[in-house]
Amino acid sequence: MTTNPALVESPTVEVDDVSKWFGQKVAVSNVTCSFGPGVTGLLGPNGAGKTTMLRMLTGLIRPSQGGIKVLGVWPRTSPSVYANVGLVPEEAAVYPSMTARAFIRYAATLAGVADADEAAARAIDTVALGDAADRRLGGYSKGMRQRAKVAAALVADPQILLLDEPLNGTDPVQRLHLINLFRQLGDEGRTIVVSSHVLDEVERMSDRVIAIVDGRLAAAGDIAAIRRAMSDIPYRVRVETDRSRVLAARLLEEALVHGVTIDDDVLHVETGDLAALGRRVPVIAGDVDARITVFRPEDASLESVFRYLVGRR
Amino acid sequence: MRASLAITTATIRQVFGIRRALIFGFAAIAPALVFLVSSQTLADEAALNRLLAMVVGLYFPLLVPIVSLIISASALGDERRDGTLSFLVIRPIPRSAISGAKFLGAALVVGALNGLGGGALGLMYGLETGVWGVLIPLILGGIVAGTVYTALFVPLGFFTDRAVLAGLAFVFVFENGVVSALSGLSALSPWRLGLSTFAALAPDSVAADLVDFGAVNLSGLGSTTLRAFVVVAVSIAATTMVLRRRDLA
Numbered sequence: 001m002t003t004n005p006a007l008v009e010s011p012t013v014e015v016d017d018v019s020k021w022f023g024q025k026v027a028v029s030n031v032t033c034s035f036g037p038g039v040t041g042l043l044g045p046n047g048a049g050k051t052t053m054l055r056m057l058t059g060l061i062r063p064s065q066g067g068i069k070v071l072g073v074w075p076r077t078s079p080s081v082y083a084n085v086g087l088v089p090e091e092a093a094v095y096p097s098m099t100a101r102a103f104i105r106y107a108a109t110l111a112g113v114a115d116a117d118e119a120a121a122r123a124i125d126t127v128a129l130g131d132a133a134d135r136r137l138g139g140y141s142k143g144m145r146q147r148a149k150v151a152a153a154l155v156a157d158p159q160i161l162l163l164d165e166p167l168n169g170t171d172p173v174q175r176l177h178l179i180n181l182f183r184q185l186g187d188e189g190r191t192i193v194v195s196s197h198v199l200d201e202v203e204r205m206s207d208r209v210i211a212i213v214d215g216r217l218a219a220a221g222d223i224a225a226i227r228r229a230m231s232d233i234p235y236r237v238r239v240e241t242d243r244s245r246v247l248a249a250r251l252l253e254e255a256l257v258h259g260v261t262i263d264d265d266v267l268h269v270e271t272g273d274l275a276a277l278g279r280r281v282p283v284i285a286g287d288v289d290a291r292i293t294v295f296r297p298e299d300a301s302l303e304s305v306f307r308y309l310v311g312r313r
Numbered sequence: 314m315r316a317s318l319a320i321t322t323a324t325i326r327q328v329f330g331i332r333r334a335l336i337f338g339f340a341a342i343a344p345a346l347v348f349l350v351s352s353q354t355l356a357d358e359a360a361l362n363r364l365l366a367m368v369v370g371l372y373f374p375l376l377v378p379i380v381s382l383i384i385s386a387s388a389l390g391d392e393r394r395d396g397t398l399s400f401l402v403i404r405p406i407p408r409s410a411i412s413g414a415k416f417l418g419a420a421l422v423v424g425a426l427n428g429l430g431g432g433a434l435g436l437m438y439g440l441e442t443g444v445w446g447v448l449i450p451l452i453l454g455g456i457v458a459g460t461v462y463t464a465l466f467v468p469l470g471f472f473t474d475r476a477v478l479a480g481l482a483f484v485f486v487f488e489n490g491v492v493s494a495l496s497g498l499s500a501l502s503p504w505r506l507g508l509s510t511f512a513a514l515a516p517d518s519v520a521a522d523l524v525d526f527g528a529v530n531l532s533g534l535g536s537t538t539l540r541a542f543v544v545v546a547v548s549i550a551a552t553t554m555v556l557r558r559r560d561l562a
Binding site: 079080083090093097098106108 | 315316319322327330340395396399557561
């Protein structure tokens with residue numbers, strides 16, 4: 001049983017004290033973490049080191065220090081492991097003169113899939129590329145190219161799927177489809193690592209997050225747990241009641257309440273102990289004869305976690 | 314094997330689109346067309362001199378290197394520039410299979426174009442004089458030179474975005490400048506390996522006349538073939554090593 005939230009019980013991908021520098025620039029610094037079945041969000045602002053990390057996981061670039069194992073081996077020296085790894089890179093990475101179907105079939109053939117045509121057709125269905133599959137990739141929109149790349153990564157039915165900003169350029173319908181697809185693949189027991197700087201997307205796709213800021217591991221674990229760990233900043237709770245001013249005045253007398261603001265009769269209460277506040281508010285509301293209609297933490301979202309992590313550095 | 318074949322096929326399509334096929338196809342037969350236009354009224358001996366002028370002045374030192382350079386440099390260079398190299402290398406196939414298949418795809422296209430060029434020139438000479446002894450040597454000479462150039466320029470395209478510029482410098486400064494001045498270095502010149510193949514296989518009378526066109530210090534067929542094999546083997550090994558060791562994205 002591991003207690004380090006950056007590590008998982010049954011890892012398929014292990015990162016051990018990895019650093020990567022390009023000349024004087026340190027892109028990734030002393031990161032230790034692991035990934036297992038399910039969807040993990042690799043989160044960080046642009047330039048944080050996410051792409052470098054994903055490229056190291058696939059063996060495209062070598063760590064300057066430390067080690068990486070994918071299914072127990074370093075992919076560069078054991079290319080057979082790539083039969084179980086799919087990558088959707090952020091950059092174009094498609095052959096513009098190929099049709100999407102030919103591109104995906106090419107990926108299947110290179111992966112050693114027995115019936116490449118059948119596998120390509122299945123992957124095209126999975127990403128709902130449909131009739132567009134027989135058009136050249138050069139004429140595709142960015143969103144369609146993303147789906148073609150996802151299909152090419154999925155065509156060999158990999159156990160591990162690494163996705164670098166996979167939703168870039170997709171429209172809302174495509175985005176929803178891909179998010180549901182990644183969740184489904186994660187639920188099937190595959191290891192899905194999705195990098196993104198769009199916090200809402202990561203939150204919708206993954207339960208677990210590895211946050212990288214300035215090349216360093218800033219936080220890891222499930223989103224709520226990360227938020228709980230940030231005990232040095234107050235929680236912000238939204239309270240809606242029919243007697244907002246009376247309740248606010250009464251709450252300010254409580255030691256566990258750091259502050260209260262009123263905005264259109266809605267209370268925003270700051271506290272260092274969310275659980276204690278949750279127990280105390282109903283009691284106080286009863287004392288002042290107020291009816292509570294909403295009691296909801298406002299900042300357990302990834303957005304606030306991310307803002308905090310970036311701001312802390 | 315299926316994967317290598319797929320990479321070779323994809324490479325052929327990648328480096329040899331319709332536009333390139335038209336441009337380089339026309340360029341390949343240009344020496345033959347020049348020969349055709351300029352040798353209409355010549356006697357056999359003058360026609361042979363005109364042929365050798367084409368062979369030593371246009372086909373081997375100019376056409377073969379330029380066609381080979383542009384086709385070969387794009388085989389891996391385009392993959393790197395377009396970001397598709399990552400698509401290729403994260404497959405369960407050895408890096409040696411990738412470098413071998415990329416080389417083979419480029420070499421087949423280069424060989425076909427240079428073979429076409431040499432074949433067209435030999436064909437025109439045969440039609441003009443009734444002598445067909447230079448047809449096959451010209452085709453094989455072009456293929457040998459093209460293969461060696463491919464071995465040099467495929468990895469060059471991977472290493473630098475300016476592969477064409479670097480390749481042109483190699484051809485015009487080193488081969489056509491330095492080696493021309495210091496004929497002892499001729500073994501280091503790929504187009505001279507092609508010319509050596511041509512000289513070794515062509516009728517003796519043709520080979521003897523080559524000296525008048527400055528073609529000296531040519532190697533024998535065995536030595537040329539061995540050198541070509543060594544360059545190809547070293548090139549594939551070096552490309553494989555780079556694909557294994559260098560950061561690829």
